[in-house]
Amino acid sequence: MLRTKIAVFVSGGGTNLQALLDAQKRGEIPSGEIALVLASNDSAYALTRAADNGVKSVVVKRKEFPSQEVYEQKMKEVLEENAIEMIVLAGFMSLLSEDFTLAYPKRIVNIHPSLIPSFCGKGFYGLHVHEAALAYGVKVTGATVHYVNEIPDGGEIILQKAVDVLEGDTPEVLQRRVMEQAEWVILPKAVEMVAQKLQKGN
Ligand code: GRF
Numbered sequence: 700m701l702r703t704k705i706a707v708f709v710s711g712g713g714t715n716l717q718a719l720l721d722a723q724k725r726g727e728i729p730s731g732e733i734a735l736v737l738a739s740n741d742s743a744y745a746l747t748r749a750a751d752n753g754v755k756s757v758v759v760k761r762k763e764f765p766s767q768e769v770y771e772q773k774m775k776e777v778l779e780e781n782a783i784e785m786i787v788l789a790g791f792m793s794l795l796s797e798d799f800t801l802a803y804p805k806r807i808v809n810i811h812p813s814l815i816p817s818f819c820g821k822g823f824y825g826l827h828v829h830e831a832a833l834a835y836g837v838k839v840t841g842a843t844v845h846y847v848n849e850i851p852d853g854g855e856i857i858l859q860k861a862v863d864v865l866e867g868d869t870p871e872v873l874q875r876r877v878m879e880q881a882e883w884v885i886l887p888k889a890v891e892m893v894a895q896k897l898q899k900g901n
Contacts, residue, residue, distance in 0.1 A: 703894035706735040706783040708791035713745025714878055715789035715810055715886050720752045722887030731894030735781045737774065739793040755781070761793050771799045784897055787890055788847060792824065797849035807847035808893055810886045812877050814859055815843040819852035829870040829877070838864055840873070842881035844889035857892065858885040 707716050716736060722728055736749035736756040749756040757777055764770035778786070788795075788809040800807060811819055811828075817840075818831045832840045841861040846854035860881040864873060 700729070701898060702732040703730055703784045703897045704734040704782050705731045705785045705787060705890065705894065706737055706778060706781065707733060707745075707787045707789050708737045708739070708793075709743050709745035709789055710739045710792040711743055711745065711790045713743060713748045713790065715882055716745045717748050718883035719787065719789070719887055719890060720748065720754070722891075727887055728891045728894065730891055730898050731785065735777075735783060737777065739791060745790070767794070767796055768798075771796060774799070775802065785890075785894060786847075787886070789886065795847070800847050800849055805846055805893075806897065808844055808857060808889060809847045809852070809854070810882050810889075811843045811845065811852050812874065812882060813843065814839070814841045814861065815845060815852055815856060819843075821851055823852070826870045826874060829873045832864065833868060833870060833873065840864055840877060842877055842885060844885050858889045860885045 707719060709716055719733055723733055733754055736745060736754055738746050738756060738758045740760060741758045746756050759774050759777065761770050764773060784806065786803060786807040813819055813828045813832060818828050823831065839861050841859060843859045844857045846857065848854040862877050862880045
């Protein structure tokens, strides 16, 4: 059976990449194959996770290119060389232009550590998301997987999962709980859903 070839874009620890690799090993992503890891920097621990799991990786650094356009052209070349059909942004911190996202309609998904439309958009990434949730005093937060379009965190929602905010939570403790109980659960499920859709051509 053909499998959708997936590239995972990373910048940091790669715990979401790890969740995808583990899910793939458990046979939970039958419609997709993680064929490439693309990192925005060469110190991302996600690269070690890729190597440990025999997945090809490449580093493409924005600052090595004269413009966003040339940077994105390089990424598109790498994706074409590897016959990539779908992109997963997993802790990816580099900007992607509207042109880039429009080149892959309904083929790019992102994991965001809140229940969109809360605590999302410009400036809401990493710990800032959990700091904002705690500052607001929400009792429930969670994670969202959504399609990526030209609006930051604005694409159609695919899956969400709620997580309780507990008394005394710090941003770090809350981030870890959202990762463990939500991100690492819904990202593999959403990736299989989209990979399957792309296989069936719908
Ligand atoms: C996670 O909080 C994720 O929600 C966000 O980036 C953070 C780091 O992810 N997108 P990872 O450990 O690099 O997968």
